[in-house]
Amino acid sequence: MKFVIPGLLLSLLAWSIWRESQDRAIASGDLPELEVTRGWALETSCQECHSQSQSFAETGHALTLRPASDPVLRQLIQSLNTTPAAQRDSMQVSTEGRFPRVQHREGQHANDAELDWCFGSGRHARTWVGTLPDSDGATNLLEFRWTWYRDVDGFQVTPGQPTELDSGYYSHLGVLFDQPKARRCFGCHATHLPVDAGQIQVAKIQAGVTCQRCHGPREAHVQTGGSIQEHRWSGLSRDEQVARCAECHRHPEEQTPDSIHIGNPDIVRFQPVGLMQSECFQRSKMTCTSCHDPHQTMESQNSGGIWQCIQCHDGKQDDRPVCGSGQLDNCLSCHMPKVSMDRPVRFTDHWIRIPSEKPLP
Amino acid sequence: MTHRFPWTSFGVWLAACLLIAGSITAHGVRSDGLPTAMPSGLASSSWSVPGAQWVLIPPVIRNVLAVLGGAWAITALCRDLEVSRSWSLFPLLMGLSLLFQPGDGVAMVLLYLVARMGPKTESTTQDWQLAGIGVTAILMTLEFGLVLGAVLVKLCQPASNEVRPGVGRRLIFPSLWLAGVIGTAMVIPGFSWAAIRPVSWLWMRPAASMMPSLHPAWDSMQFTLPLVLVATTCIVHFRSERNVSRIVWMLILVGVAIQSQRYLFLGLCGLWLWLRPRTVTGCPTPGFGPLLVVCLILSGGYGIYGMGWATLLTGQTIVRSIDPTLWDSRGRVVLMNLDHSAHWSSPLAQERFELLLDDRWDSWGGALKGGSLSDYVAFCRDLREVRDLRYRRVDGTWGGYQSRMETWNPMLLVVDSSDHLSIRGLSLSPDWRIMGIDGQQTIFGRVGDPRNTIQIRHALDCLMTLEWPARLDQFTLDNTLVSGDSHEDQQVAGAMCSLRFPYAALRLARHDQQNHALRARCLLELAHRVASHSSTGSLLDQFRAVIVVQQSLSHRTLEPEIRKTMDRGLQALLDRTTPPLKPNPDELSRLRMAFLTGNSSEIQHLLIGLPPVQANYYQILVRSPGLPPDEIVVELKNAIPPLVGQVPDSTLSECHFYLGCAALESGRIEIAIPAFEESRQLAPNSPFRMIRELYLNQLRR
Structure with missing residues (x-):
């Protein structure tokens, strides 16, 4: 008996010391923090078994982040040199080095920056960025002033950037984002983004929104030949499914209440925001994947077709009427029109509604 | 029979008081003599020490009384060494005194009283005395679990050979005592968790960054020095121990005690109280008296250093920490380092602020209201990394602090002043702004709350003025940037550097x-x-x-x-x-x-080929890392005029720019502004034109 209490204490002590050593191996706090390679499978592993991953590689999600050293991107940004805007702005792009370098010349001096990444698949636009470490080595981001737009097949000012320039060093080159915003930008365009004390580990970025971004780390699944089937998308609740998409495409909770109204064009680019206000959404069980198969390109699945609508509006039930004006082959032009932003980019308005509805008070 | 005044004991007690006072003041009070009665915002049930509600004594007096009591108990423990008047009691005295905190005082005294009770007698007086000690512990200290455990052990100890207590005393009395404790635990929420505090921290402690006091601090002199001192005494007095069970107990007690700073003192006291060493040598150390005098002098010196009496004697009041109760702010407070709870325990602070979570890990035992400990840790981490929007963690949970901010509604955020990463991160947050910095805490206020606005503006004004000292006569640092000594200067300056005010930081350091x-x-x-x-x-x-x-x-x-x-x-x-x-x-x-x-x-190789006036100028730059900015200004002022006509205007412009920078760093604005203007005149399109304009605009605001 006299050794029971000492024995218990000793066991408790040993366990506590072991737990302390585990805590030290964890990045911070008590949260589980997976290291770069722990739990993540090679993306190419998916293609061995899942045919969807082959078509997925061509989607906008998969191509949404590329190194600026990509030959196609290098050629594209170099074409900026011949545009009137660049000449007017004394902007010059050089692709002699591994990454393109942009330079704004003012008299005898030049302000320049290297652009090492490109955001956007090109379906709408491509925006180049340059990573700039600060005094702590944390990663800041320079968003280049000029973006290539598919609709005009040319360069115009990047969305959100000012038309009138101030006098900062980077003003003609673009806008400088601090580390939290840089992380946010990369976070939505990458599957895995290791960050160490504010420094983005660019060499370890899993660029693009790929399989594991939605389906979670799949190392165990791959290693067991598919036996482990955790975190299946089909097992998620409807709200969770939409929330997963809304992580990047924005959730209504992240908008100020007074900004969510049909008179505000700025929310059009945030598809889940509008969708969740729609009566279609609120009175059905639809999710984002009801109309979009993320494994295929938008072109291949006829994203602008009506097959999505007539899944419900088939005329067989009174509470799901067909078009009152007799249109049978072009639902989106009235109920989900494309809206132009301040730049030559158009987004489909996902706030599905009858066009005659007046704006909410 | 004459009774001599126990000068030796008095000297030891006085030395203990001085050491404790100096240590507490130098390193900050980490616990209250009678701990706070207010539960934190998230704690569902928390045991409140009843004495803290009844005893209407100001916290300072409570802490002083706890210190005096603790010093007495340390003195008594040292006196009880079988080899008294020995040199080895000094390391023990110093070690225990340096570790002592006011919150340990009551528990230490009661443990000593239990440990020093004699063997059982026929009378039940001792049993009632033990019961009284147990009740006192429950009423007056959070560490009553230790005392109750000691009482139970004492109650169950076999009596001396001359006494054969009856069944009642052997079984019934301890059983009644145990039943009383268990019954109280079942009736009063939080009691049972508070009772097992002395061991529950082993499995409940969060990461060291969140609560350093529950972890060892091997790189801190404050932790290792006293430990070495006590260890020295332990080795001397336990080296002849042969009893296996005592050795096992000793190792376990030491092993547990050194796992946390908080329980190091009580753990080591327990070692000495319960495993009184059976030493063999019996010769007092010669020259003990002079040794005690030296110890007193050293203790007095340490006390003066710690308490800053030299400054007190000149009439100056030492303010070492920010008092948020002087601000307009109200509401909930998030502590990123839960050990800062003691700074928010004053009655006025409790009236105005509510800690979302404090250092009472015993209150985490039940489910926390509106979340869990992991949620709180995650919230702090997201704040530190400025991850406001929702994001999915690799473990499938949702991160992002915005939703928690709406639920928990914190108004102030407190970061350890040495946590540079968090301070830098929060400086970039759109939701938090700096309100004050002292040697231990850097306090951020939530943007948008009107009660924080005035102090946020004032803090920014202070930092901007220190960085760009244009209007030195129009601001005060009171209750915004506070430090009591050179170490705290360093902490405050470090925080300012993290906030990207390097000139301000260099002025302080x-x-x-x-x-x-x-x-x-x-x-x-x-x-x-x-x-x-x-x-x-x-x-x-x-x-x-x-x-x-x-x-x-x-x-x-x-x-x-x-x-x-x-x-x-x-x-x-x-x-x-x-x-x-x-x-x-x-x-x-x-x-x-x-x-x-x-x-x-x-x-140096390239300077050989330059004309002397140019080489002289560049040599100043070479020496600049080792020179204070004042000297750089003087040397540059002397070196620049000979360069006129010898170097291009662009180079001369650069020289004036460097002079301006050095003058700005040294606070000599009357030199900095003309230097920058001269630089601009010489080379308007200099590569430094933008930073030069930035400096001039700031200095002229």
Whole structure:
């Protein structure tokens, strides 16, 4: 008996010391923090078994982040040199080095920056960025002033950037984002983004929104030949499914209440925001994947077709009427029109509604 | 029979008081003599020490009484050494005194009383005395679990051979006692968790960053020195121990005690109280009296150092910490380091503020209201990394602090002043602004709350004025930037550097070896600032940054986190400002590159070929890492006039720019402004034109 209490204490002590050593191996706090390679499978592993991953590689999600050293991107940004805007702005792009370098010349001096990444698949636009470490080595981001737009097949000012320039060093080159915003930008365009004390580990970025971004780390699944089937998308609740998409495409909770109204064009680019206000959404069980198969390109699945609508509006039930004006082959032009932003980019308005509805008070 | 005054015991007690007072004041009070009665916002059930509600004594007096009581108990423990008047009691005395905190006082006294009770007698008096001690512990200390355990052990101890207590005394009385305790635990929420505090921390303690007091601090003198002192005494007095069970108990007690700073004192006291060493030598140390006098002198000196009596004697009041109750702020407070709870335990602070979570890990036992400990830890981490929007963690849970901010509605956020990463991160947050910095806490206020607005503006005004000292006569640092000694100066300056106010930080930090790492960080920040606003690096700022940072990185004592960020920052600076030279560069280009890369030998080689007036100027830049800014200003002022006509206007403009920077750093605005203006006149399109305009605009605001 006299050794029971000492024995218990000793066991408790040993366990506590072991737990302390585990805590030290964890990045911070008590949260589980997976290291770069722990739990993540090679993306190419998916293609061995899942045919969807082959078509997925061509989607906008998969191509949404590329190194600026990509030959196609290098050629594209170099074409900026011949545009009137660049000449007017004394902007010059050089692709002699591994990454393109942009330079704004003012008299005898030049302000320049290297652009090492490109955001956007090109379906709408491509925006180049340059990573700039600060005094702590944390990663800041320079968003280049000029973006290539598919609709005009040319360069115009990047969305959100000012038309009138101030006098900062980077003003003609673009806008400088601090580390939290840089992380946010990369976070939505990458599957895995290791960050160490504010420094983005660019060499370890899993660029693009790929399989594991939605389906979670799949190392165990791959290693067991598919036996482990955790975190299946089909097992998620409807709200969770939409929330997963809304992580990047924005959730209504992240908008100020007074900004969510049909008179505000700025929310059009945030598809889940509008969708969740729609009566279609609120009175059905639809999710984002009801109309979009993320494994295929938008072109291949006829994203602008009506097959999505007539899944419900088939005329067989009174509470799901067909078009009152007799249109049978072009639902989106009235109920989900494309809206132009301040730049030559158009987004489909996902706030599905009858066009005659007046704006909410 | 004459009774001599126990001078030896009095001397030991006095030494203990002085050591404890100096230690507490120097390192800050981490616990209250009678702990706070207010539960935290998230705690569902929390045991409140009844005495804290009844005893209407100000916290300062409570702490003083706890210190006096603790000193008495330490003295009594030292006196009880079988070999008294021995040199070995001094390490024990000093070690225990340096570890003592007011919150340990009551528990220590009661444990001592239990441990020193004699063997059982026929009378039940001892049983009632033990019961009284147990009840007192429940009413007056949070560590009553230790005392109750000691009482139970004493109750169950076999009596002496002359006494054969009846069944009642052997079984019934301890059983009644145990039943009373268990019954109370079932009726009063939080009692049982509070009772097992002395062991529950082993499995409940969060990471060291969140609650350092529940972890060992091997790199802290405050932890290791007293431990070494006590260990020395332990080795001397337990070396002849042969009883296996006692050895096992000793190892376990020591093993448990050294796992946390908080229980190190009580654990070591338990070791000495319960395993009284059976030493063999019996000769008192000769010269014990003079040894005691020396100990008193040293203790008095330490007490003066810790309490700052020298400053007190001059009539100055030492203010060491910010008092948020003087602000308009109200509401919930988030502590990123839960050990700061003691700073928010005053009655006025409890009236105005509610800690979302405090250091009462016993209140985490039940489910926390509206969340869990993991939620709180996650919330703090998201705040630190400014991850406001929702994001999915790799474990499938949702992160992002916005939703929690709406649920928990915190108004103030408190970060440890040494947590540079968090301070830097929060400085970039759109939701928090700095409100005050002292040697221990850096306090951020929530943006948008009108009660925080005035102090946020004032804090920014203070920092901007320290950074760009244009209007020194129009501001006060009171209750915004507070430090009590040189160590706290360093902490406050470090926080200011993390907030990107390097000039302000350099003004506060002394130019000496103790602040080497801080100075390196500030110079690195300055060099980055110039590089970010120009197409080249500053020979003055960058050369100093490179040299000083490299020197700092060579120090073994540099903290790993600071080493990492400094190394990365230096590499980023060099990558940005030192592209490969073109083929066949001229001498000046090579000289420039040598300065920017900190290549002192190359600089000296290239200076040989320059005219003396130019070489003299560049030599000032070479010496600049070791010179205080005042001297740099004087030397540059003397070196620049001879350069007129000898160097191009662009170079002369650069010289004036460096003079302006040095003058700005030393606070000599009357020199800085004309220097920048002269620089502008000589070369309006200088590479430094943008940073120069920034400096001038700030100095003229």
